[in-house]
Amino acid sequence: MRNIKLIVVAALVALANAGFAQTEPQVGVTSAPGKVSVTGTIKTTSTIVGIEPGTRTVWLKDAKGKIVQLVVGDEARNFDQLKIGDVVTAEYSQALTVMLRKDDSPLSTKENSSLERTPLGAKPGGTATREVTVIANVTAVNTHTGVITLKGPQGNSLDLIVQDPDQLKHIKKGDRMEVVYNEAIAISVEPQASK
Template sequence: MKKVWILTSVFVLVLSLAAAGAQEKKAQGTSERPKVVKERTAVMTATVEAIDLEKRLVTLKGPKGEKKTIAVGPEARNLPQLKVGDLVTVKYYESMAVEVVKPGTASGAGQASTIMRAKPGERPGGSAMRVATVMATVTAIDKKAGTLTLKGPEGNLVTAKAENPKNLDKVKVGDELMITLTEALAISVEPAQKK
């Protein structure tokens, strides 16, 4: 549980810095129980430049010509089907939902993950998703600085700057927050285009 809270603490601080491409959805739920959702999606496409099957290394070339060599783990069982020139697309999604819940609400804290990979013989690819939920208590609100301090399940404190300071009017010291983090990654490979 400590890892989840540390991850949440870092995630809260990162998202509060107004990450590019992030959106804040309108508060969902009632005015008594506000909810804020932050989302970010990124898509990257690269071309396979080189493959070392023995060392399980793949060199990718990005759209601006930048090259990156990555180590591919044994879970990518269809690596031998990858060819130079193939187009690799990586889609990444992350979201954070923060909801004020009634004190004493049964803790939805925990985490779950799922991994799907291509079947043997299929084109390389796969997806992974992880959802982590933690409960935190608001211990301080500084409207002038635009920050709030949260106490996690292990007793640790994290102070985060609110991207939208108006949201601080919707919470008070003692409120319990349910913070849900979702990450999803999908990798697909398309064959090289014939010239």
């Protein structure tokens, strides 16, 4: 489990450096009484312009000409398949859903994650996903500021701003909220196009 988290974090740091500025994030918000979901996706494309096998370092150049250096961890198999001119595509998505629960569900935290890597001998790539579900108790509702306070199963508190006053009308102290957070990253490497 810890390795998957480290891989996802490493990939995200790499993507942040390698070209999040290339594309505008696609963000969507949906709302229904007692439920709000926010999703976002960012896609990047870069070209490999340098490789140092001894240190597993790759230099990537984005569409705007910015070059960044990236050290590829041992978890990424098939490093030796990378070639100068290969195109690296990455897509990172996040989703957060907050739902009001009018029941006595016990406070809890659950996490699921997965990691799929390309087969041996193929270009490096793969996907990593993570979903965290928390059921928390509403400990305070401030109708003037639009802030609700949640207390999780480990005793930590979190303030959430509810921007929609109609949503706030449905929430009261003692209710339960289910918060589901999803993130996924997919990275693929395509060979350089033939000239």
